[in-house]
Amino acid sequence: MKKNFFLATCFVAFSINAQVNRFVYQVTMKSDAENKNDVKTENAYLDISAEKSQFYSENRIKRDSVMQAMFQSGGARNFNREQMEGLRSNIDYTIEKDKKSQKTTFKNRIGRDLYSYEEDRPVNWKMLSETTKIGDYKVQKAETEFAGRKWTAWFTTDLPYQDGPYKFSGLPGLVVKAEDDKGEYSFDLMKNYKIADFPAMNQFGNTMKVKRTDYAKQQEKFRKDPEAFMSSQNTGGGGGSIRIGAPSPPMSRGGGNQNSAEMRKRRQERMKEEIKRNSNPIELN
Template identity: 75%
Template sequence: MKKLAIIALALFIQTAFAQVNRFVYQVTMKPDASNKSDVKTENAYLDISPEKSVFYSENRIKRDSVMQATFQSGGARSFNREQMQGLRSNINYSVEKDKKSQKMTFKDRIGRDVYTYEEDRPLNWKILSETTKIGDYKVQKAETDFGGRKWTAWFTTDLPYQDGPYKFGGLPGLIVKAEDDKGDYSFDLMKNYKIDDFPAMNQFGNTIKVKRGDYVKQQKKFQEDPMSFMTQGGGTQIRIGGDGGPRGGGGGNPPADFRKRMEERVKDEAKKNSNPIELQ
């Protein structure tokens, strides 16, 4: 009986530690440089396991769920465009941190494909003596310069994690709050709970691995000439989806009216996102 009890305890501990801890952050953004009064707010998840952590938009998971249900119930005919519009996100990227290798991978969609790069800039924190309390946590202040912004973070050692939202981490505790000195971006921990595992994320289009500098160039090129990323033979020879056709169709260039609408939409989006989280 004693041996069985030990085995049961070992299995319980293994199961407990196998769970993923989800931290929900409220992300506040002023993405339009010409209209700082346009404040966007949405939730994002930081899911942490002993092996890795992943930071991404809550709306992404909700969108994936809606699309999955749409495909299972008859495809485009049952597609709820209004519902999908309501789940649009300003956080179209994800950040994965590998605990063992200490590598950080950034993924973002450009056009119909996902560009991914390994972050090559270390975070050099200055830990200050100032402490306070945020919610239930005693926190300590730290500062760093990253991506052209000066950031202030508040971290806690009340939780057994050395991580944080976005690309932030490397402090002796979990980051409860982070904000830049201009007040354009902030991340505030709202709550946390356990989940069974990391959610499966739908992946549309090709995944293209690049250096960070190449990603920045491609992002700028997309804003200037979005249609070169939507056609065969344009831009960097990137094909739409896995088979080269728009929305899974055949090859060739999209119709002129589609091109015009797409160009107008992307240029409008670029204007609304003229104040990115990283300025350099």
């Protein structure tokens, strides 16, 4: 009886310790360089455990869930483009921070493949004495210059996490708010709660491990000629990257050649729109 009670107590303690803390940030973006009046807002999650953290779009999880349900109920035949468009996100990337190694890994899709690189630029903060209160938290001001933008952050030591949204970390507390000096990007903590574990994320296509500079080159190739870039992915062109995983699943099934020109045209329009809406990226260099 005592042994069973001890095991049950250990299980409960393990379950509590294994929980992940989820912080929900409202992300505000002016990502279209030609239209700064177009302000986009969506939620993103920062999930933190003792070992790591992940930052990604709320719509990413919703989209993955919808796609999984579609594939389980009939695959491409049940693909609802309108529903997927409603879950489109301007936060296409995922950022992982490993607590032990202090490494930050950035992942983002270019075309059909997922590209992954290890961040090689430290976030060097200048801590200031100014304090205030945001919501329930007493916060302190800090500043940094990172990837072409000047950032102001407000962090709190009321929470036991030295982390923050996007690539921000290294302060003696959790970043509650961060914004650039142009007012084009901001992250605001809205709420937090516990979840059982990190969510499983669908990984379609190959994962290409590259250096950050090589990722930037591939991204520029895609921006200049997305159709040619997609064609090079079909032929296995990787630009010196390390390819991991299976090829991407076919984009469609059936239909013969009669719809191929129309499908190609729609794909080109979607890619051009994607490039336009991300013409003022969060990282300027």
